[in-house]
Amino acid sequence: MERAVKQGEGELVNPFLPTRGRRINGRIGRPSTDWEQQYRRAVIITDTAATAFVVAAIGSFFGVRDAANWHEKWGILAFGTELLVLGSLATTRSWAAAVLGQGAEEFRRLGRSLFAAAVVLALGGIALSSHNIKLWIFVAIPAITLVTMTERYLLRLWLHKQRKEGRCLRPVLAAGSPATMRDLIARTRKFPHLGWRIEAVCTPYGLGHLQDRLDGVPVVGRLTDVANHVRRDGYRVVAVTPDPHWSPDRLQRLAWNLEGGDAEMVVAPVLMEVAGPRLHVDAVLGIPMLRVSMPTFTGGPRAVKEVVDRLGAAVLLVLFSPLMLLVGLLVLMDSRGGAFYRQHRVGKDGRQFTLVKFRTMVAGADRARAELADRNEGAGLLFKLRRDPRVTRVGGVLRRYSIDELPQLLNVLTGSMSLVGPRPPLPEESAAYGPDIRRRLLVKPGLTGLWQISGRSDLPWEEAVRLDLRYVEDWSLALDAVILWKTLRAVIHGQGAY
Template sequence: MTEVKSRTLFPGFFRQHISAGLAPDVREHTMRQASERVWARNYRIRLRLTDVATIMFAVTIAFSMRFGIEAIPASTRIEDASYLLISATIVVAWLVALIAFGVHDSRVIGVGASEYKRIVNASATAFGLLAIVFLLLNVDIARGYFLLALPLGTVSLLTAHWLWRRWLVSQRTLDHYLCRALVVGELDDVGYVIRQIQQKSGAAYNVVGAVVSDSDTHTVTTGQKPVPVLGSRDVPQIARNVGADTVIIAGKPKGGANFIRNLGWQLEGTATDLVLASQLTDVAGPRIHFRPVEGLPLIHVEIPQFEGGKHVLKRAFDVVASGVGLIVLAPMFLAIAVFIKLEDGGPVFFRQERVGRNQRTFTMLKFRSMVTTAERDLAKLVEKNQGNGLLFKIKDDPRVTAVGRVIRKYSLDEFPQLWNVLIGEMSLVGPRPPLPREVESYESHVHRRLYIKPGLTGMWQVNGRSDLSWDESVRLDLYYVENWSLTGDLMIVWRTLRVLLKPVGAY
């Protein structure tokens, strides 16, 4: 979504006197809007104070680890004072960088990947500039102390913001700390936006009503809970009546650009934001750039690239992560192999032909979780298929062994694919690896999921797995193929670890 700046926050005294002259119901909603703004301001203050404490803590720990706790100056020696000054400079520069990169921007806090990416970029920029300045000024600084403070502080900042975000998400599940949103547009577009907002716990919006221009319906029921339709026109008045913090324009509204421009003018001087829900289906933010030409704002959408340096970096990440994973998890692999062997004496691994990048086939490894005759028994179970689309799945599949039920629940049967990742047949994160018979039935556009290597985990893994419909799983895979980033991969890996502890859709 794209936010159009259309609000002016009144000072408290001015707002108080304006609201005093309003009708009681309007005054109540206006004050409710003001209270919604208070939590956002307080949340940013908490984040800033946490960042100050976190950076000071990281710099102090780095100093004591490099020079020893006894080196923290208790005297007034010149060398002690100089390092105190250097430490203070690092703290101030770091905080300035966080502010300059908009880490505390209301449109970023609580979002997740964007917030974390800004923290990393701000930290790297601050230390890069400090290194240049110290070199030019010939400042004598211990490199170990300087280099230790960067990773320690960055990890600490990321952890602190993650903890705050977890708290915020937990509050939003209780309908706290949400912006009250009014969605405007045609019925189909309004329904899509409402459904996406209600499905995402971090969406930050509570949809309190809709304005629908092409239908006589009284409610929109496409989301998790029905949303009342409050009219078909006079959006500013309806927004005031429901105390909306945000008006979201879904799709192309009736009246087009003139409607949006006039609505922006009518919302001026209020505490209400105007947000445009992008019609660029399945295009991620980093691929969208604004290129304004006088009188003609252009939106530039980058064409997906499937080669180049970014993919080399992805491969390096795959090699390192899979190599470390195979070494660290070796004892667990051995234990699983023993249990599988003891149960029925059959082979430990299940090998199956899958289709990889550019439709090249490879042999995928899994811990065997079914009886040895599972492939032959499949024909008897086809009619009981509970999967979606081309996928075959059955809850309580009779072919699954006792050990198999445990390792499938926690996805431990998939871990041998770390070997496929290491030798380059798969990636750590990517689309689900399909069977050849599935690929033969693909529609033309679905073949795009084969433009990159399939993954050990992916968006399908962290968004419901077998509970997803076929169309939804395809949409998620195609979205990943065209919009992936290394930061996004790290987020998916982290979410995968959480899913392993609380499995959803695994059977």
């Protein structure tokens, strides 16, 4: 039976009308949000199908070698592995709608659940003295991980495409000070793939104070009216931004008033750029407290990152060695000068190192920079020109697809850089850093990073700094994996590369 919501004088309105919205009391109401459950079902079905496919393929391939014991041994292990993986995905909330479709948390939970399945499978194999359990731990589980992460990523690409076209968005009611809501509105419009569409706002003074719209979004009432508007119009998210009105008592009452509905309440903390694994909610003396843990610059995860950096750089150097040889010859043939360009950069803790790239400019380009200073198009401390006359024909192609940066794998291999990290600054840039920006130097600079997948040279200076600081503050292995995955698409599109 279709669900209905009571509106006005006994009027019943179906909330699952088309996405364009429905008219309620003379104005457009909330669009349908049943896509969330449909997307969740799609994830569950594809995860189940991917797991079944891998298990069946491995079981069939290796089971034919031991056909006599197939039903007794291989069949039981195959069926047990699939049940264990799906059970682990369910118990670790890897199918929770709140984490699907965005952020690193989805893949973090997926990886955690599959690792837990491998551990349980190993313990079960030891208890049952099974000689074939290694195949399922070291072949089946990694294969399931690869396939499920790939299908999750493809589903996410589809979802993000829908959101860029204005579909599959959660209707949001924002409530707070006008300044903080303007920032929130601007961010949601800039990043539609995050899935929010702010359709109404409540301000401290409500309608008629200054204006009836805030950056094009209707003002529907005061901060005290939030719960009434949510119940009446069916918003999926209530975004509470900072304002003196929001005392702990009022926030608690708002949370109580939203109980029993589908709306999710999201409160923006004061520490806007600290997120992810560093934020924890603890009860201290019966009072809920937001605990912010220190950034992790040492320890096991960092050791894993070091190993991945060195091994990854070695493997990539071997794979790309034919391409690098060809590029080196093209650079030499295109213009006078060497194949490589060396430049001093600043690394971790302010230590300088020599960065290696393919040469993309004419010889003596550094000396000609002063003559082009008045044409600088770079943001902040950066010097950039979209049509730099010093760039060679081959160099322009190399820059567009970031091929000129491949020799930096040598810097990663020797330990002065990482595969993922902040952009490596020039000495004169770092000398002009303030105390806050110097936090970029707490970690190794990276071959790629959040700046690489977010627009590169097209980014404003403040946004580039914010992304680098966010990486330093919220680093995790899962975040590195997401950045590396997205780098490939950023390189292919060549956005912001010049």
